[in-house]
Amino acid sequence: MKYSKDLLVEAYTTMTTIRQFEERMIKEFMGGNIPGFVHTYDGQEAVGVGVCIQLGDDDIIGSTHRGHGHCIAKGCDIELMITEIMGKAGGLCKGKGGSMHIADIDKGMLGANAIVGGGPPLCNGAALSMKTLGKPQVAVSFSGDGSSNQGTVMEALNLAGVLDLPHFFVFENNHLAEGTGDEYAVSGEIVDRVRAFGIPCEKVDGTDFFAVYEASKKAIEHCRSGKGPYGLEADVIRFDGHFIGDPQAYRGDGELDDLRANKDCLKIYRARVTGESWLTDSELDELDERAAAVIEQGVQAGLAAPQPTVEELHNDVYCSY
Amino acid sequence: MKYSKDLLVEAYTTMTTIRQFEERMIKEFMGGNIPGFVHTYDGQEAVGVGVCIQLGDDDIIGSTHRGHGHCIAKGCDIELMITEIMGKAGGLCKGKGGSMHIADIDKGMLGANAIVGGGPPLCNGAALSMKTLGKPQVAVSFSGDGSSNQGTVMEALNLAGVLDLPHFFVFENNHLAEGTGDEYAVSGEIVDRVRAFGIPCEKVDGTDFFAVYEASKKAIEHCRSGKGPYGLEADVIRFDGHFIGDPQAYRGDGELDDLRANKDCLKIYRARVTGESWLTDSELDELDERAAAVIEQGVQAGLAAPQPTVEELHNDVYCSY
Amino acid sequence: MSEAALSASSGKHPEKTVREAINEALHQEMERDPTVIVLGEEVAGGAGCKGSDEAYGGVFGLTKGLGPRFGRERVIDTPISESAIIGAAAGAANTGLRPVAELMFVDFIGVCFDQIFNQAAKFRYMFGGKARTPMVIRATAGAGLRAAAQHSSMLHPVLTHIPGLKVVMPSNAYDAKGLMIQAIRDDDPVCFLEHKLLYETTCPVPDEPYTIPFGEAAFAREGSDATIVALGAMVPRAVAVADKLAAEGVQCDVIDPRTTSPLDSEAIIESVEVSGRLVVVDEANPRCGFAADISSIVAEHAFGALRAPIKCVTAPHTPVPFAPVLEDAYIPNEDKIEKAVRDVLGA
């Protein structure tokens, strides 16, 4: 068997957790239990999981506005996440960050980021710490196709190349930036753009967990061994709106049905692992149910959690002031 | 004869004017007649002239902190330039801009720019005007090797590619950004970086006027004909300090002597045109003298010009307020 | 038709939301002047996609209809490259166009601030008066949508601080239309800040185009007992407090500067000369903020008339929190405004 059963189970568990988590967030948002702007990761699970399953707590990731999946893949607590996303006391960020700023420093999750392109420069910093302190860790930044056009991201690529930082740049090209296609907004190809900075970069099918896993394995080893940064463009798709409630007028007729039918990374994973008889459908079904239970418990905890006290408004602006 | 005599004479006249202009600015600066920070263009004349000799007043250029050469190549008045650089009334910008912000909108010179990377986004705007108003003009931005690392420049490249703007991006790679080498600070190659945005780009010897001229001709035709942006990396050298007074501790032993002996674009030009017997040494010497006279007159005018009146402090902040 | 005449007859005009008023202004100016263009992310929407030709018309719908009407050559969707967007607008403004650039959220000035404050704002001065930069930067501002720290800032104090910029912040649909038309016709760079919470608010708005000059404050209420200066979304709150106090016989001037740069300081000073009491209400953070700015102008130029300390009611010196209870405590509310007014009246 090419992959250990543990790995296969962990991968599926995390992917189905993310999928069900996001579907539930949509439900809770529609039900009025989640304030603000929420961007869901459903459809892109294979990327976040294929990358993060190879990371430890000491490795660092920097995420985007679409950060739930990265958090879960990096091991953040579901209940604390949901409590945060609901803006309640006891959330991962005491209810002060919310979906767009969810973070968990202890787990090496440096934060979602509501500024497109905000993350990669920061991940350079995490990578610089690793390099300076002589640690064998890696920093991973997630960016989108739209984000690849932000100057901060391109500056970060160049600086990582100049300083040979252990920074793995992952570009999730879901071909959409809100309602703008990468075909229009990205002149040239992301993979070539990364390579032009002298950074090795691969392009893979982001709906195939194993393709992402193998490419990332190589990339992460490259970074850990002090060879400098590495890049990945994952060709992937977004299952839902840019934000929850997005009318998605930019979608073509039947586009979504087609995507859901033929580009669902969970279905593709299931087909592969059952086809190779690495796991059985019933095993996978059971993992689905376990994930559902965890999420149900998290939602109940989030709903039950109290509002933050008003004093919290003034706390944690500074360490000292 | 491959090139018209007029062209050959104009090219040399402009190049020797720039060279002597900068050498004189250094003298005047040292003599205390020029305030502030001044960055000279000597050594790079073949690039500015090779490009701008093909432009009309309706074409637009955007320059850098090292803008004197671009101004002269674009036809700005020498006397008004010197008066400006000396901070006097009657200067191109009424003495309020100085060397780092010298501009001449009427001549299509959109301004030097003291912010590295400030110009290319603005030249996109000029190109957008041309495209929107259906004019056959071209916008040319000059950037350095160091400037190629500024996010604003990379964003500008992408946007020009997306909107197919008539924008010719000229990168003058003099291999130095203050005291930092492009070998260190530019990860990958500038020419590849430009191409990665889907923009055709050539690399030429920037000390050879004719190489710059031919490549720019192609590029400018490409832009004028509505085919979108084009790029050029000119391999060139800086004859003097980053700024006047720079100790240049970053230079290697004999580096400058070698450059001045073997990479002087004026000497190279002279050798070529006399070798081809397109022009004689005495013709060229006469052009040198004419240029000297123009500069001498400009310096005297600048020295004689009055200081701006203090009221000027409050003028021209707004068109109306 | 003059502003006065219009206001006078405003009863006759159809009710429109701030969103509709701004959208109408954009339509009318693009119709009138072919050099007006709109650019930004999703201003039409759907570029490079298989769906609708106008997927968004602006994420808040402010530019709806412009794409279909004027075409993608004049309604330009852009990549997520704010420095390139603002730079393109500024360069285009220098060379014959009147661009209206949408920044989506004013919080995004951080990735394009140089093009705003060092480039567009300074060209005319640096170039000795030779450059004109007639551009508008539209951005949505403010808290209230639970969008948290990076999507809820005001930042008008930062923009007001910059010489060369004009800063506009309408508090109602009537002003929004007239100020937007003025902003587009103005020859200087204008930052036009639209508060998220005001988009759906309505008032009578004339169908025909009209302009409201910059630097002329509006009096939302008039009274000689105290002066309340408020901006944007704070105006309706200040008015509610003034009305409540009026029921008690206390009459307040509620002054809406409408533009923070230029600022109608005369109107404020004259009001305080009469009332002797000033409360400034602003949603921005307090340090070097707009409330402090107004306070200092009065403390220097109307000191003799002051009969009480000047009170500033602002957000606290904190980022905008996500949790609704915290965000509600962050934004100045009617209770805080009322208390401040009673304090200056009591003093």
Add this chain to the structure above:
Amino acid sequence: MSEAALSASSGKHPEKTVREAINEALHQEMERDPTVIVLGEEVAGGAGCKGSDEAYGGVFGLTKGLGPRFGRERVIDTPISESAIIGAAAGAANTGLRPVAELMFVDFIGVCFDQIFNQAAKFRYMFGGKARTPMVIRATAGAGLRAAAQHSSMLHPVLTHIPGLKVVMPSNAYDAKGLMIQAIRDDDPVCFLEHKLLYETTCPVPDEPYTIPFGEAAFAREGSDATIVALGAMVPRAVAVADKLAAEGVQCDVIDPRTTSPLDSEAIIESVEVSGRLVVVDEANPRCGFAADISSIVAEHAFGALRAPIKCVTAPHTPVPFAPVLEDAYIPNEDKIEKAVRDVLGA
């Protein structure tokens, strides 16, 4: 050794320039703490060149000697990518280092403002107190070198407005060293602004390391007739005026806040409670500026004591002009300060 003790015995200490004092602070902190690094353009200089190993040591020489002493791993030359520089510093600060990032000129915040105000400044708050961002952003500020509009700004009002940032502006070498060491040891992001015109000024500076707490103003002069608040390069000018007036028997407090955020408002309020007269001197532009900020605090909290209008002496609402005569007219000078003080005394 306490600050007080040091100041007391300062006579015994060697004279050092502001440049030397800051450079010494950097040396001592890098010596003491291996997690302190320095990064920026030309902080060593010469990377990728054939010449000296340390071509610059900072364009103003502030980081001289650090590269040769601590090596390029800890003294990192960077490309011209300010967003990447500040981002790297912020991310490194979140993960175990204490970076000192040099911005060269504070005017360059425009190309990296997001990483400063939306990222570094807000992490701790957005993340519910879990993040620490111990970083210093060093930048030279101010007019006087004929560097014109894009290299001569102050911008401390913009930084002071941002919750989450601390803002430091020393007026002399002694404070510069103590404040820099404090800035490096501080666990919050600190913007450290160095005025170009002060680099060569000297005063006695102890050789040993010491810290000056943030939020504690210094009294450059003491007197009960009027209060002058001045920052950075304006302090010596305010002192000159105070000394001139002292010769006439008029005694002024000259208060140097040293840090604008946190601000020692108590010291200012207490002084005005006694003097009843306030002049604020600041080189920044006036609108939503630092002078307005101080004025508004006093107009709210020391109103009862005020016996004259508060005067603000600032730069005009214009960019910084190039021509020396114009730049000299732009910067607040002793004549303007003296006139303002006489005005408040006369009132």
